[in-house]
Amino acid sequence: MRSSFAILNDVTKCIGCEECVAACQKLHKLTPDVPPPRIETATDGLSSNRWTSIIRRPGGVFVKKQCRHCLEPACVSVCPVGALQKTPEGPVIWDGDRCIGCRYCMMTCPYGVVRFTWDLAIPSIRKCTLCYDKIRSGEIDKPACVTACPKEATIFGTREEMLAEAHRRLKAEPKKYIQHVWGEHEVGGTSVLYISHVDLSFLGWTNPEKLSGVDLPTTTWDVLKMVPYEFLGMGAVMGSIWWVIERRMRLQREQSAGRLSNTDEGEDES
């Protein structure tokens, strides 16, 4: 049992044989031959029955796409029922029994990885779990996709090991690789790392506002942590406004009438 789980994908080594896809589907008992999911399909080939896929890029480049298992996962922070959990070892796992199907996690995932079983009457979100349960129970010692890879394009270890290995490879063959480890800093860092000879920014959504080093959960938490103060502050402001106006009106009435009167009826009518 490792202290942290991480995967390093070396894009230059992948031959696109899709053994990892098949192994993943076999281990997690996913229906291998799914009909094309929806009218509109994500071009990355992930679906509720394909938790990892091979993206074919021009020039014979194959990129394995799967959940990145962010260090500060947006999906975990937004799930209203906590059906997604960040495990201490790193993998982000989901609980289909707790999921209510609001699909907020799918909206927030910066890589657009989380999938939904649209065709089922009792649906759920699904995504790669880095085989967390099976590794923990000792059934397997590394994720199925890593085991299945015939070219060692995908290797498994702790995040520190993988980062060190990535930088070692970048240093060893500086001409072969772009000098960047994808996943080292983006959205606060991910557990699934990439080194490549092509630009991999297509793995995330293609907004001009590129993924920065800032982790996403703080964007909402910075606002949400103010909620109690906003709540009480608004109450105090409204209460005092009511009290001031009420008092002023009462004084006015008393002045104009020149006598003390019971103002409760005025309130009742409101």
Place this chain on the structure above:
Amino acid sequence: MTRRLGIFKGVLWFLFGMGAALIGVRLLRGLGVVTALSDVTPWGLWKGLNVFAGIAIGAGGFVLAAIAHVFHGEKYHPVARCAVLIALCAYSGAAISLFYEIGMPWKIWGPIVFWNPHSPLFEVAWCVMLYLNVLLIEFAPTVLELTHFHGLYRLALKLQLPAVILGIMISTLHQSTLGTLFLIMPERLNALWYTPSLPELFFVSAIACGLAAVIFVTLLVDWLYLRPHRIEMLAGLARYLVMVLSFYLIFRLGDMCRHGKLGLIGRGNLASWMFFGEILASCLIPILLFAASRWRRQPWVLWIGSSLCILGIVFNRLNASGIAMIWATDSHYFPAWTEFAVSFGLISAMVLAFLWMHEHEPVRSGLFSEVQNLRRLQIFQLPRPGQPWAGDLTFGPRRTYSLLFVLAAILGLALTPWHPLVRSTSVQRARGKNVLLLGYPTGTVHFPHADHIKRLGQKACATCHHLHRPGDTGTPCSSCHRDMYLPTKIFHHSHHIKVLGGNSSCEQCHPAGLPASARSVRPCSFCHRTDMMTSNTVVTKFDSIDAPGYRKAAHTLCIACHRKEAKNPKWKKPDLFRCATCHRTPVPHGIEVLRSRARPRTTPAPPM
């Protein structure tokens, strides 16, 4: 019942009927059947229109409550009551649409038990739930003053002010948190809409939208029930609206200025036009129309200004929750007609509920003395035992409305596809010696036909050409497996009747004495074994009138054979069964040996 009200309600009942039927289909068969949502666009019209825009429209409840009760705007008391009812209907609509919009409606209680305070949606869920209860308390006096529960009525009146203030507190939270929802999607949401100030912008625009909605609904109700417009009161609200909208406009543009995004408006692309249209409808035109005190006392100005403001802010919510993400996700989502039907059906139901309450409770008056007068006149009293049977005058409309409802429901159910939509993809016939399949998601397949003949010999033809048309010996796969993914019916009933000799031939396929159904029919191979089936290792029988989709058929045949041949030492190709052997991007690549011999798309791929 006025004529315009009758027609209005009739249309609403029709829409409601269709929506109700489709909600039923959605609950029974799942989201995939009635929505065009996808993994790329997981939120669609239902969340954007019915939840986000619906809650913005319902904001009038807390705004008017604040004006009337906290700021002591006595002249707005009647319309405050109406606003609370609008909020009640809008929030109920949002809650109901959330119920069928989430994947598992029976787990909608989830956020009550499983807490995640880090989630904006968790906060929204709690606030909507609490606010609905607060609204009920705020609305309680309206109902209770018609009953004989005087004690409860007095209690409800005492709770009024705390409920109003609590409502404002809760509304502040969730109206702004609806903006917080999108703060976590900087990489999805277009820069014209994404800003760290989204929560504040959402809160301010919700106030404006709520005010506009109250103006609009008051106008609509007075028009429907042929009552004179209450211009003075509405003009007062329009004045507030101008203030809020001006603040919103300055705030929004100033915020963009601060982040250096003002230049994006002038880009002239779709996003900038959408942004411009939104600002024009939600702010500029209403501000201009309502600015002059003489203008805002014209009913038509109030109509146009308020409806444009609502439309603009609804458009803002739709943009923020989906439309302004199409550039990042390259999405082609357009709501299915069933989504529109459900959305408008739910809105119709809520409007009907509003009108019903409006007709049955003195929502419009709001003044206690007036209500007591009405009570004395016994206008609102239910008939008591012993009162004469005076004929049910609503008899006619009820029949008409229920008929419209049922007809719409039938139409909706009949037109809905009951199974998830699967894209039909036709299969290309092999041209020359190569099959080009545009397959999802693993790329193009090149099938080197000549190479297969050379390696496997003529005897192997039957592996793929396992079934022929009569008199044919090389029927291509695509004549039966006509769709890439869907099974194709390959049996022609009328053709068989014609060929076999008319009606007297039934018993050749349908055994005598059994009901002639597809279940009892003889298998096709009963006749076709000798003349059309050739000996084959994979397809051993032909008993189904469905040919599987091309993909399934090809995978079944090819993989079985490739697995076997991979072990054949003759070819020295142990990787033959791997996906990449067949699935490649246009230029063959991936395997080192082949890269040097890359050839154009139309020529045969090199031998494997």
Place this chain on the structure above:
Amino acid sequence: MDAWIAFARGPLLKIALLTMLLGLIRQGLLQVWEISWAFHRAGDQVVPWKLAIRRNLEWLLPWRYLRRKERITYNFISFLFHVGIISVPVFLAGHVAIWRESFGIGWWTLPPALADWLTVMTVSAAAALLLMRLGHQASRRLSQPQDWLLPILCAFPCVTGFFVAHPFLNPINAQVMYLFHLLSAELLLMIVPFSKLVHIVLFWVSQPSTELGWRFPPGSGERVRATLGKGEEGV
């Protein structure tokens, strides 16, 4: 022809079944609503529900109206017609097979020979009912157009169904006959909620409403007339 049959078996059948089901539910709910409203306003709210329910059950069985002396033949034939028109479509082996195939539920079926004879009986009963209606002066005068049309519409699916089941007696093309069978049956299903056939569900409320009708306060008819503004003319 296959396309037409596919349409009649698919979407049209769905529409027809839905129309009947939802239409009947609507009629039932409206009736319950109206009766409860009437009950709410009735002068005497002591309604002998038990009696009404017992009468309902009695009307289901033939001996009550067979004991009545007038028009005994008509009543008896009407009973036979109802037995045939209900049992044959529900318990025919071919129909049950369709249920099994599409919904996985099935039940006891009629032997084919018995089903044939019941069909013949139903068709002849429908014809006899029409003729007797024609022959009886009072019924002729009371009849609406739909009273003449409905027995014919009920008999038509039976006739076509009979020929579908016996292709060798069939004078025309089997598929055309099958299409006719489908279309006529679907037409019948679709008009159920909008014609007198609605007594399929309203039968159950007829007795309670009759009982209630007796219990309006005296003179309420005049008040109805006054409310409707009809003056002295008949309501």
